[in-house]
Amino acid sequence: MLQVSFLRQNRDLAKKKLAIKHFAQPDLVDTVIDLDDERKQLQASFDETQAKVNSASKEIGALMAKGDKEKAEATKISVGEWKKQLEPLKEKMAQVEIDLQNALVQFPNLPHDLVPLGKSPEENVLVREGGVLPKLPAGAEAHWDLIKKYNLVDFETGAKITGSGFPLYIGKGAKFQRALVQYFLDFNTAAGYTEYLPPFMVNAASAFATGQLPDKEGQMYHATEDDFYLIPTAEVPVTNIFRDVVLKEAELPLQMTAYSPCFRREAGSFGKEVRGLNRVHQFEKVEIIQIVHPNKSDEVLNEMVVHVEKLLVSLGLPYRILRLCGGDMGFASAITYDFEVYSAAQERWLEVSSVSNFESYQTYRMKCRFKDAAGKIQFAHSLNGSSLALPRIFAAIVENYQTESGIALPKALQSYFGAENLI
RNA sequence: AGAGAGGUGUCCGAGUGGUUUAAGGAGCACGCUUGGAAAGCGUGUAUACGGCAACGUAUCGGGGGUUCGAAUCCCUUCCUCUCUGCCA
Structure with missing residues (x-):
């Protein structure tokens, strides 16, 4: 959420930056400032009247103690008058605060200066690429055929149990998931991240805090009986550890990693884009999250990018890193780097x-704030990234490491899986 | 799931309608004292919003109510603990 004080001081800059994110209602900036002015005015008169009520009430107490009942009763009457004035003020203030809040949550985050202009994924900027394209055997297949051939994942039975997009991993496929999770977590903790295993459902307050609510309501599964949401990523429960917390500056940076299943309704496209493991409703992911000093977040972002890159390199997959353009970025993000792995068999x-x-x-x-050296309370910065999402890594490894007689494994995974080859 | 007991500041803890402006203690910070340390003494020690400021307003788990006045009374909700039940 953007701060009103920031919008007030940077009205034009905010509008310019919102335009980079293709935000459709620049005038909302003015609306918000007007609402905030109104709120201030209302609060000033409310506080003034309330102060009169408070001091008169105290006076009544003193008069009662003295036994001056007559004067106490007279004071009660004037308090009654003030309280009548208070009622409409209170209502109006509550309404203005709701309006202000509703307006504020509509703003996406402002883009960082490095964010390229652009509207669609084609306009993302290639930062660098690495890894080598594998030489696939003749008749190389896409992962959806390979997993069927070697009985690693059964989509049909998953659909029978739950619905489409809920894969059932079997045998070596299931074990491979477990090996990947274990490897990713170990890789992250070795780099200093603390491992968490969070709840997989969150309450509305948590979903709101990380920005899933109110605008992405339909993308989460909702357990209505208890009003819990199934998490779309471990970012939600883990970041919320620090909701309503004032940290000490010395505690920063906080580095967390967590494995979780991720649940996404993903109302969306069909066809090749979503075939096999490309897009599913439930998938496994290991996430990294940091809460840092605002001066450090640019630097930490780069460190996290390098960290994920090293992990991909260790898997021997061809990859590229993209800096997303304003139109392709997430709602809450100031700057985002996407990592993509080349699927040789799908050629994408x-x-x-x-x-x-x-x-x-x-x-x-x-x-989520921290107290700086001078004793001032400041908002921390939060960052996160996947390290990594499993299904597409699974798909890429299965495709890129396929041989004529089976599927090999990256060296780094062999001890985790307990064999040199997947098949 | 049923019955009961609770939720107060950084922590412990007092507080059943009015100088509570939340006692007292611990911790922490600063100062004094000291050769140095401990002890002792003194001062300070929540957050948000409004205000140039003085200061004001709100907050005793959350929300609502009664009252001139609520940490205190009522309703509701969440959470914790104990016992019982159920369960991997």
Whole structure:
């Protein structure tokens, strides 16, 4: 969420930056400032009257103690008058605050200066690429055929149990998932991240704090009986650890990693784009999250990008890193780098990680602050990234490591899987 | 799931309608004292909003109510603990 004080001081800059994100209602900036002016005015007169009520009430107490009942009763009457004035003020103030809040949550985060202009994925900027394209055997197949051939994943039975997009992993396929999770977590903790295993459902307050609510309501599964939401990513529960918390500056940076299943309704496209493991409703992911000093977030973002890159290199997959343009970025992000892995058999790039700096957008929304050396309270910055999302890594490894007689494994995974080859 | 007990500041903890301006203690910070340390003494020690400021307003788990006045009374909700039940 953007801060009114910032919008007030940077009215034109904010509008310019919102335009980069293709935000359709620049005038909302003015609306918000007007509403805030109104709120201030209302509060001033409310506070003034309330102060009169408070001091008169105290006076009544003193008069009663003295036994001056007559004067006490007279004071009660004037208090009654003031309270009548208070009622409409209170209502109006509550309404203005709701309006202000409703307007504020509509703003996406402002883009970082490095964010390229552009509207669609084609306008994302290639930062660098690495890895080598594999030489696939003749008759190389896409992962949806390979997993069937080797009985690693059964979509039909998953659909029978739950619905489409809920894959059932079997045998070596299931074990491979477990090996990947274990490897990713170990890789992250070795780099200093603390491992968490969070709840997989969150309440509405948590979903609001990380920006899933109110605008992305339909993308989450909702357990209505208890009003819990199934998490779309571990970012939600883990970042919320620090909701309404004032940290000490010395505690920063906080580095967390967590495995979780991710649940996404993903109302969307059909066909090749979503075939096999390319897009599913439930998938496994290991996430990295940092809460840092605002001065450090640019630097930390780069560190996180390098961290994820090293992980991809260790898997021997051909990859590229893109800096997303304003039109392709997430709502809450100030700057995002996407990692894509080349699926040789599908002949297309698959997004496997997205690393973002949210700056103070989430932390303001969830009141995650820290006390600096001077004793001043400031909002921290939050960042997160996948390291990594499993299904597409699974797909890419199965495709890129296929041989004529089976599927090989990257060296780094062999000890985790307990064999040199997947098949 | 049923019954009961609770939720107060950084922490412990007092507080059943009015100098509570939340006692007292601990911790922490600063100062005094000291050769140095401990002890002792003194001062300070939540957040948000409004205001140039003085200061004001709100907050005793959350929300609502009663009252001139609520940490205190009522309703509601969440959470924790104990016992019982159920369960991997």
